[in-house]
Amino acid sequence: MTSLMSLALATGATAATPRPLPLTARVLRPGDFPSFTPETPLSFKTPKAYVAVGSGMTARERKTWASRLTREGFKRDLTEFLEGPEGPRTGLSGVMQLGSAASARAELGAELLASGAQTTFRVKRIPGAVGFGFASPHGGENILFTDGPFLYVLGYAWQGRVQNPTRSSLVDAATRLYKRVRGHPAR
Secondary structure, eight states, rough: OOHHHHHHHTOOOOOOOOOOOOGGGGGGOOOEEEEEEOOOOEESSSSHHTTTTTTTHHHHHHHHHHHHHHHHTEEEEEEEEEEEETTTEEEEEEEEEEESSSHHHHHHHHHHHHHTEEEEETTTTSTOOOOEEHHHHSOEEEEEEEETTEEEEEEOOOOOOOOOSSSHHHHHHHHHHHHHTOOBBBB
């Protein structure tokens, strides 16, 4: 046994346990995503309340989604719209707490499938993350990733004008968020 290991065992030293983080610490902060400013977050405590804001969905689609979230152990969601170069609500940062890590991964897959994404891209610095986008005149790009029971989404949209953000700035913002929240339990 090395002398450092002996010292650690003798003094009872252990690896630091990550401190619990509230949902408000799990979304982007000002400066995390250049040229985007966080707006006031929206908090949802039930699946029904969360899916009620889904635009372009039928009542049946909302009911199916809410049922899936209930099965996955939905606990809460915090959605923060971002104001970008093209105006309010042209960016997004959100976190959803589900019942387990497996439920968070399942919801990532379900949301990716439901998005109708036209393209996907890898996000190398975040294990299991997936980037996806839309190539239409009104498109954008998003990143989904999980950490424990949490599902995160970050993204931006454009309205047919210049596509101001770059994919690399989105990946950088997601990476900053991932490093800040990784391994921290719920509060």
